[in-house]
Amino acid sequence: MANLLALIHNETIKVWRKKRFAVVALVLIVLIPVFVYAQMKIAQNNASKFADWRSELQQRITDNTNALSSERIPEEWKRWRRALVQQLQYYLDHDVNPNTPNAVTFTSSFLENSVSLFIPLMVLAVASDLVSAERSTGTIKMLLTRPVRRWRILLSKWVTLILYVSLIVVATVALAYLISGLAFGYEGWGEPVFVGFEPQGSDIELGAVHAVTRGAYLLMEMGLVWFSALVVATIALMVSVLLRSTAASLVTMMAAVISGMILANMASSWHSAKYLFNVNLDLTVYLQGTPPPIEGMTLGFSLAVLGVWGAAALATAFAVFTKQDILA
DSSP: OHHHHHHHHHHHHHHHHTTHHHHHHHHHHHHHHHHHHHHHHHHHHHHHHOSSHHHHHHHHHHHHHHHTTOTTSOHHHHHHHHHHHHHHHHHHHTTOOTTOOSHHHHHHHHHHHHTTTHHHHHHHHHHTTTTHHHHHHTHHHHHHTSSSOHHHHHHHHHHHHHHHHHHHHHHHHHHHHHHHHHHHOSOOTTOEEEEOOEEETTEEEOTTOEEEEHHHHHHHHHHHHHHHHHHHHHHHHHHHHHOSOHHHHHHHHHHHHHHHHHHHHHOTTOGGGGGSGGGSOOTTHHHHTOOOSSTTOOHHHHHHHHHHHHHHHHHHHHHHHHHSOTTO
């Protein structure tokens, strides 16, 4: 056990010295103020156009309802708009503003928009070359000549990945909250938000809808985003084991993540695509009650698909790393 902890400490220090997490933090510090400014402009524009938030919600309901009559809008987009109209009407009927401008709502929205692409790409900055980079530099030979089992070495790298994925998610939430709070204020943790919207074909089932606090909702989102990011990191570890080139492993994973975002918008009629890990990365849509990209997908289904992909990737990585002649 002490041996394993020493390996984890060693791997953690190696990643830290590469300054990858510092780059991730810097990217967040630069980009978050841009999104905060954009959100401020939207809030100011809405304040000048509408007397209160109820008028804004009613206008959004009207605009989306009118768009349903257009023949130029694809059916899957119409399905999304029908669900949105029902949700907005539910908030209006219960006198709850779903878009109160504060640091908590901004952070929640930032997570929702980052889960499919932005956060996975930040995770890849750490995960994509844990093994392939050591092959390129030759340090893997020194590591494997030590009297330590190979599976322990790879396990230490995976545990290090878990630590850094957790750190990236927490840092994203913390920086988004702290920076946006300067513009919107830091209150809002106890405000109600409705969850439990269940898409049923072109309608939304409202029987399970209930209110939770913004703080509880944000924690649920963090958990889902963390699990999604961890699966991406685990698959990236497998690719790093299989491919000797750091550039090849990074490009492969970037292509997989980006293609998943494209498929999620285009593959509504390709039902088999729902078994791909990259189509299931956006787990937060199930909290929002947004119809999934492919009919039949649920939170349990997406969690199971991601879990299977993660377990298979981890098993493959261990099988290859412990058996293959990677010193050649």
